[in-house]
Amino acid sequence: xxxxxxxxxxxxxxxxxxxxxxxxxxxxxxxxxxxxxxxxxxxxxxxxxxxxxxxxxxxxxxxxxxxxxxxxxxxxxxxxxxxxxxxxxxxxxxxxxxxxxxxxxxxxxxxxxxxxxxxxxxxxxxxxxxxxxxxxxxxxxxxxxxxxxxxxxxxxxxxxxxxxxxxxxxxxxxxxxxxxxxxxxxxxxxxxxxxxxxxxxxxxxxxxxxxxxxxxxxxxxxxxxxxxxxxxxxxxxxxxxxxxxxxxxxxxxxxxxxxxxxxxxxxxxxxxxxxxxxxxxxxxxxxxxxxxxxxxxxxxxxxxxxxxxxxxxxx
Numbered sequence: 001x002x003x004x005x006x007x008x009x010x011x012x013x014x015x016x017x018x019x020x021x022x023x024x025x026x027x028x029x030x031x032x033x034x035x036x037x038x039x040x041x042x043x044x045x046x047x048x049x050x051x052x053x054x055x056x057x058x059x060x061x062x063x064x065x066x067x068x069x070x071x072x073x074x075x076x077x078x079x080x081x082x083x084x085x086x087x088x089x090x091x092x093x094x095x096x097x098x099x100x101x102x103x104x105x106x107x108x109x110x111x112x113x114x115x116x117x118x119x120x121x122x123x124x125x126x127x128x129x130x131x132x133x134x135x136x137x138x139x140x141x142x143x144x145x146x147x148x149x150x151x152x153x154x155x156x157x158x159x160x161x162x163x164x165x166x167x168x169x170x171x172x173x174x175x176x177x178x179x180x181x182x183x184x185x186x187x188x189x190x191x192x193x194x195x196x197x198x199x200x201x202x203x204x205x206x207x208x209x210x211x212x213x214x215x216x217x218x219x220x221x222x223x224x225x226x227x228x229x230x231x232x233x234x235x236x237x238x239x240x241x242x243x244x245x246x247x248x249x250x251x252x253x254x255x256x257x258x259x260x261x262x263x264x265x266x267x268x269x270x271x272x273x274x275x276x277x278x279x280x281x282x283x284x285x286x287x288x289x290x291x292x293x294x295x296x297x298x299x300x301x302x303x304x305x306x307x308x309x310x311x312x313x314x315x
Contacts, residue, residue: 030111032107043108045094052267063289079103158255158258162200166210182304205228213242223255225238232269234270240255290314293311
């Protein structure tokens with residue numbers, strides 16, 4: 001019987017060979033001028049018909065900002081077209097143009113020929129084994145990716161919704177951190193508490209949600225999406241905070257990932273957040289999820305005059 005280590009090595013070697021033989025080491029593939037990500041995007045849109053950018057992000061497993069840039073390019077060169085969704089006129093869906101359908105036909109023709117040529121080298125039993133094996137392995141890889149995207153680091157649990165003590169604990173984490181690091185006072189802490197109290201009364205609305213990071217039954221982190229206060233089908237990211245001992249654990253990324261998945265599933269047209277210019281680590285995290293600095297100004301909404309910033313993540 002083959003040992004587990006040998007099986008793993010054989011699969012890795014075969015995977016590298018497949019990547020090379022299928023042309024994924026090149027800048028363009030499938031006899032086109034396009035990169036692998038572009039070719040995959042065109043094929044998925046062709047297979048599923050009209051779809052949103054958010055849906056494509058989930059399917060391809062790429063960062064939202066990368067997919068947005070890629071789709072904008074495909075629209076500009078005429079492979080794709082945008083149109084209002086029949087279910088919600090505020091949401092844009094993407095479809096292939098006549099040019100795009102011709103491109104996909106060429107991709108499919110080339111790819112089918114490559115697959116059929118390889119299968120002819122195998123007997124019928126091995127052909128069936130290859131088909132079933134590849135499908136099963138691809139499904140398993142996808143399951144691993146989806147699990148890693150939503151699981152919290154070991155020792156933590158991320159739960160949605162209200163939990164007793166939420167308002168006081170999140171307020172405490174904000175008050176303690178910002179008093180120590182940025183000299184914020186009672187004005188800021190009171191504002192956090194009042195906002196959380198008001199928002200908690202609206203958590204039953206499907207456009208609103210809060211996620212709590214729990215360790216040993218204690219709240220050690222939070223993030224919320226308010227889908228009502230801005231209007232215009234825009235979401236507001238609020239109350240992102242981690243307890244002092246949890247920073248650098250990867251927990252913040254897991255919380256933001258939960259919030260962005262929620263926003264993408266509900267197809268908000270944009271996500272907005274307000275912060276200030278001294279929170280460098282948080283800014284890097286926001287930007288990794290596709291947020292971009294929209295504007296900055298001198299303000300005092302938190303009780304101290306500083307350079308306030310607005311970041312936007314567009315659909």
